[in-house]
Amino acid sequence: MSHYEPPLIDAHRIIGGRSYDFSRRVAVMAIVNRTPDSFHDRGRTFALGKATEAVQAAAAAGADWIDIGGVPFAPGPPVSIEEELDRVLPVVQAAQGLTVVSVDTYRPEVAREVIKAGAGVINDTSGLRDVAMADAVAGTDAALVITHSLAAPRTLHPSPRYGDVVAEVGDFLRARVQVALDHGVRPEQLIIDPGPDLNKNTGHTLELSRRLPDIAGLGYPLLAAVSNKDFIGEVLDAPQRERLSGTLAAVVFWILRGARIVRVHDVRAAVEAVRMTEAMLGYRAPAYLQHNI
Template sequence: MKIYANGKCLDLSAPQIMGILNFTPDSFSDSGRFFRLDKALFQAEKMLNEGAAIIDIGGESTRPMAEEVSEQEELQRVVPLVEAVRERFDCWISVDSSKALVMREAAKVGMDLINDIRALQQPNALQAAAELGLPVCIMHMQGQPRTMQANPKYTDVVQDVLAFLRNRSAECIAAGVRKENLIWDVGFGFGKTVQHNYQLLQRLTTFCEDGYPLLVGLSRKSMIGAVLDKPVEERLIGSAVGALIAAQNGARILRVHDVAATADALKVWQATINA
């Protein structure tokens, strides 16, 4: 299983780590610690040295109750950082955005992968993704970030999420997105209760059967905090264990804050497999 962009190939036969780089003043986890270009670049280099293959740049916080960011503000945050990372590092660059113009402008300066929590449902996003021809991750979310955790309900969370991803993939392919460019994300924490999240994690292999690579992002989220009864800054081990379970259940890309710990967990698992 491989994906291609800008003359590069990312081999997904083994799980790859995507390091989170929130270029916002209000992200739920790092509280804007990297909201300066020099600090953001230092953090990108650190994550790459620790084992990340992808840097995921986001200019809008998508935590519950997050305020929306204007298109212009997101452009001003994301595009210079993508350009700076591309100039300095030989890595895959993902951009976490739902806005068509952000996708187009980021692609001009070196973006390799679109990571859209709204599954290309915002105005002109689907057309932009089809025209750019880059890999794109579509995610399931019930509701919108400001309201998604109010009262999530499903008939069967696994089957409901699976049906959405299948239907949306068909729509993307019909609009010109190549099937081999699609990646799925079940959307841990996006309109799901703690129980919903763990049901999805337990049955993650169900989502592998359609042949799309799975991206999983549960790092430091409330599903970890609820089990451990610990604040965000004390969820490293829980997050690494969650990432390892996801990998064992078929995840090909692990979106994480703590790259070194995740890489260590994967190395021990891989050594066990290889033994």
């Protein structure tokens, strides 16, 4: 399988004060959740001390970005804006200077505060369901991730139906990108995420994976949020804690199909898989040359 080189709009980006050339680089985004009910962590980093330790460990393992979440996308008990800020702001502050800080939120009020605190990325899993999110990011230096989903966060959406999942996801992202642009967000701020498993079954996510160039071809850096998701578990018949190999395979496949940012739980393994993939694509030189020299 030949790899796909997406026709990127503004491949050279300054994000969180750091320079990225997405024509030659894949960024690894580590996940740190300050939630008691995240689908994979199950509260492992809910305590502030544990979250801070996870941030430091992710940076030491080579993460380019750290994505901090205070409210899961999946249904669960309500979390107020104030509580979400109480969860994420201390972690944003703890991550300053270590790496690029991203915050996973769909609330404009939270986005404004974390950008002030130094967040360089807003990861909006709702796909600008509240257009005020675009206003919160416009005029700042923060990047904005726009994600496809059918339902609002914290909402059940069983048995999703699509005529052509790839075409519909592409149309959604194209329309929401235009909303962001109309509200003053600059093209070089935008990142897209087709939302694997978000209101999609395993068949939908596998189809998205196979035809990912149709989405990456929109021209904005594409984020692969595939880590430990249920489509991997259903393909491999693997429980939640036994999906690392499947995750790494999915990460590499999505890079070859055009992804330029990968969002992962197991940072060191993903960093090594990504850096090896970059080297084999000719994007990165080896750390050293000794064998048969």
